[in-house]
Amino acid sequence: MDAIGSGEIDWLREVRRHREGVMIACGQARAVRVVIDGRSGHLVTPVEPIELRADEMVVFLPRESDDTVQLLCRPEEIGAAKEEVCDRWGAYHGKTDLRRWARLVIEGGKRDEWVANGAELAVPSVLRLAEGGLVRLLNADPRALGAACERLARMKVADPLAVGVDPHGVDVRARFGIVRLEFEAAACDEAGATRMIQGILGAASAGAGGGG
Secondary structure: OOOEOHHHOOHHHHHHOOOEEEEEEOOEEEEEEOEEOOOOOOEEEEEOHHHHHOOOEEEEEOOOOOOOEEEEEEEEEEOHHHOHHHHHHHHHHOOOOOOEEEEEEEEEEEEOOEEEEHHHHOOOOOOHHHHHHHHHHHHOOHHHHHHHHHHHHOOOOOOOEEEEEEOOEEEEEEOOEEEEEEOOOOOOOHHHHHHHHHHHHHHHHHHHHHHO
16 A cells, blocks of 8 residues: 555554454454564464465454554464564453464554554564663552543552553553553653653642542
């Protein structure tokens, strides 16, 4: 697909803010939960064996609708034992009964009248190597992390656990799914992400203290 109006939509922010959606493959639609492979920017999810035979599939994020992001993807089977991104999926979503895994290579996308090519949508994370330390920073103060979820996402989260950080925000696992805490601007490096995380946690702590 040719990119049209890419200045109107922050495509990376749109894609990275969702971890649940609907996948249409082989004429069938089903709910799907995904993670983003920080090395490539493509999606990863467990799949049904028949879905691996699809020439292409469409993933809607977060729901099937013309006004949400639609990603045209090509499935590539990967081995769970050799791919740390499959463990990442488990950290985000828990266990699955499915035994086959696929990297959904993003070839293009659409939302409303805007379209984008794969290069705009699948971009490796500049924070991939620093992500472990950033996650530990977030989880060092669960109370502040919970307050941040309530302040930024308007959700009360018992026992919040940060499971991922990318240049556009933070993913927090809750009992009901993933809560997204977005940065005001994209982080270009570990130092920038650290400052934004400290700002999120500091503001949450100050707000909690002020309310007492």
